Amino acid sequence: MSHEIMKTQDGTFAMAYREGDALPWHAAETNPQTFARFPTPQEVSDAARLGYEVQLVANCRPDGSPIADSFHISRVDDPATVYGRFVAGDWQPVQNSNLLELAAHICERHDFEMITAGALFDGAKVFAQMETKNEFSLPGNDKIVSRLLATVSHIGLESNKFIGCNTRVVCENTVKAATGEGAGIVCHDHRVAFDHEAIATAVGLNAESFGEFATFAAAAAVRALSDAEALEYFKVVYGGKEKVEDNGRVRHSIGVRKAMAAHRGQVFVPVGAADAADAADAALLVADRLDQIARGVATGLPADVTSDPSAAINPGHDLESARGTLWGAFNTVTWQADHQPIKNRGASFNIASNLLGEGTGGKLKAKAHRVALDLLTA
Numbered sequence: 001m002s003h004e005i006m007k008t009q010d011g012t013f014a015m016a017y018r019e020g021d022a023l024p025w026h027a028a029e030t031n032p033q034t035f036a037r038f039p040t041p042q043e044v045s046d047a048a049r050l051g052y053e054v055q056l057v058a059n060c061r062p063d064g065s066p067i068a069d070s071f072h073i074s075r076v077d078d079p080a081t082v083y084g085r086f087v088a089g090d091w092q093p094v095q096n097s098n099l100l101e102l103a104a105h106i107c108e109r110h111d112f113e114m115i116t117a118g119a120l121f122d123g124a125k126v127f128a129q130m131e132t133k134n135e136f137s138l139p140g141n142d143k144i145v146s147r148l149l150a151t152v153s154h155i156g157l158e159s160n161k162f163i164g165c166n167t168r169v170v171c172e173n174t175v176k177a178a179t180g181e182g183a184g185i186v187c188h189d190h191r192v193a194f195d196h197e198a199i200a201t202a203v204g205l206n207a208e209s210f211g212e213f214a215t216f217a218a219a220a221a222v223r224a225l226s227d228a229e230a231l232e233y234f235k236v237v238y239g240g241k242e243k244v245e246d247n248g249r250v251r252h253s254i255g256v257r258k259a260m261a262a263h264r265g266q267v268f269v270p271v272g273a274a275d276a277a278d279a280a281d282a283a284l285l286v287a288d289r290l291d292q293i294a295r296g297v298a299t300g301l302p303a304d305v306t307s308d309p310s311a312a313i314n315p316g317h318d319l320e321s322a323r324g325t326l327w328g329a330f331n332t333v334t335w336q337a338d339h340q341p342i343k344n345r346g347a348s349f350n351i352a353s354n355l356l357g358e359g360t361g362g363k364l365k366a367k368a369h370r371v372a373l374d375l376l377t378a
Contacts (some may be wrong), residue, residue, distance in 0.1 A: 001048075003036060004038070004120045004121055004284055005030050005118055005119070005120060006105055006118070006119040006120060006121070006123045008049050011034075011067065011242060012031075012049060013030035013031065013049070014048055014049040014050060014118050014119035014120065014123065015030050015033075015048060015049075015116070015117075016033045016035050016044065016047035016048035016116070016117055016296055017031040017035075017115060017116045017117075017186070018035065018037060018113070018115045019034040019036050019037065020032065020033060020034075020037070021115065024116055024172075025155060032047075032118070033047040033048070033351035034047065035048075035117075036046040037113065038092060038114075039114060040103050040104070040274065041100035041103070041315065042100075043096065043157075044100050044103075044114060044117050044128070044336050045100055045117075047098065048117040048118050048119070049119070050096040050097075050100065050119060050121065050126060050287075051077075051116075051119065051315045052074070052076065052077050052269075053095050053096070053097075054073050054074065054075055054076065054083065054093050054154045054347070055073070055074060055075075055076050055093065055262070056071040056072075056087070056089070056091065056093065057071060057072055057073075057074050058070070058071055059071060059072055059081065059085075059086070060098060066157075066223060066347045067127070069088050069089050070086060070088070070263060071086075071087050071088070071089060072084060072086065072087070073087060073091075073093070073154055073155070074127055075083075075123065077223045081122065081123070081157065083123070083124045083155050083186075084154065084156025084157065084158075084224070085153040085157070087156040088364075091156060093154070093267055094152050094160055095127050095152075096119075096152065097352050098153075099126055099128055099150055099152045099160075099203075100117065100128060100150070101314050102150065102199065103117075103130060103150050105294075106148070106150070106199075107128065110292055111133060111312075112130040112132050112133075112148060113130060113131045114128065114129075114131075114262045115129050115130065115131045115147070116128075116129045116280060117129070122155070124153065124154050124155050125151060125152070125153050125155070126151065126152045126154075126155070127149060127150065127151045127152075128148055128150045128151075129148070129149050129150075129151075130147060131145065131151070132145075132146040132147060132148060132210075135208045136217070136218075136320075138216045138217060138218065138221045138320075138321035138327065139320040139321045140181070140227045140319035140320030140321050140322075141319070142170060142221070142316060142319045142320070142322065142327075142374050143166050143168075143169040143170070144166050144167065144169070144213075144217060145166070145167050145169060146164065146165075146166055146167075147164075147165050147166070147167055147174075148162065148163070148164055148165075149161075149162070149164075149165055150161045150162050150163075151163070155216050162199060163164050164209055164210065166210065166213050167220070168316065168331060168334075169312040170316035170319065170333050171315040171316045171331065171339075172338070172339075173331055173334035173335050173339075174334070174365075175213070175334055175365050175369060178320060189377070191199035191276060192328075194373055200377055204304075213368075216369075216372070216373065216376070217327060219320070219376050220325065220326040220327035220372055220376065221321040221325055221326075221327040222325070222327055223326040223327070223375065223376060224324060224325060224326075225258075225324060225325055225328070226295045226324075230260065230263055230329050231252075231256070231260060231341040233315045233326070233329050233372075234255070234256045234259040234260060234263075234329070234332075234333075234372060235252065235253075235256055235334055236366070236371050237367055237368045237371050238255035238256050238259060238260075238364075239253070239255075240252075240253025240254070240255055240256065240298055241253060250307035255336075258336065259329075259332050259333065262313060262314040262317070262332050263314070263317065263328060263329055263332045263336065264317065265314055265317045265318060266273050266313065308373070311332065314331075314332055314336075315335075316331065317331075317332065326375055326376070329372075330368050330369065330372045333365060334368065335363050336354050336364075337360075337364045337365050338361060339360035
């Protein structure tokens, strides 16, 4: 399933959000339930279909005898659903109810509020997202809010995580609150007791990283970026091979070409392309223009590669804070990582990148942030 939200046996989805909020973008296909403001853990669990539990089951040899200190993780209500196949006996299950109780404790202690909860990957990962009181705005009413994500993994190979993340409201792009190695993340090992108090205290420290991101955003929003500089930025972030053709023109990677188009609110698809030849011609037209931009003899992309102007392409690209700035280029990358189609999945939802900060999208956003910081300090 493209959005990766678990579908239950009765056809509903394991996803719920706070009553009165706009439908979360990643839940558009799932018709999720809602829960009241300041819900109890049980109310969230009921709405998000998170009432199942996991268990350790001994692994056995073909003759039925148990293997010493070898277990797998399965659902209690459906033992055939196995999430982790090989864990030791000291692995301690953290149930979905434990996560929701911890989230409620964090909300009460730090004056946060629960906004979404659900299960991903057939229930192997469960999340609860909380809204903090931290937010700031850049010129043009470009609002960024701070959220805290708590996740539990039933796979057996991963720690449970508590991740501070910042969300740009206009486009729902997300980036981890801190991007250093392990920064902004509090991990809980399944082999130690689940200490609510200690984790809640550590999570409170993550708020400090929000100020660091606000400083970065403010600086990036006033750092002017020419088209030629934007092209170089995307080349560093996306990498990929460049092809030099016989006429000396450089053909940039598809990621770079798509980013340059999205940076200007355009789509890298020709209008009314009837066949592959038309698409190829449009691609060459873009390649020509990017080559000219790189040499400083042109700005902007050709108008005839713009798709439907009413389409929601890179929302917020034309805000005062983003237009022709490093902040705009950075958010082009985060928008593509979070909302553009993933190879071989056929749809535009990438919840692993947007919500969890994982996978290719998560790594791409972290790289985009590092490259942007380098430009600011150069």
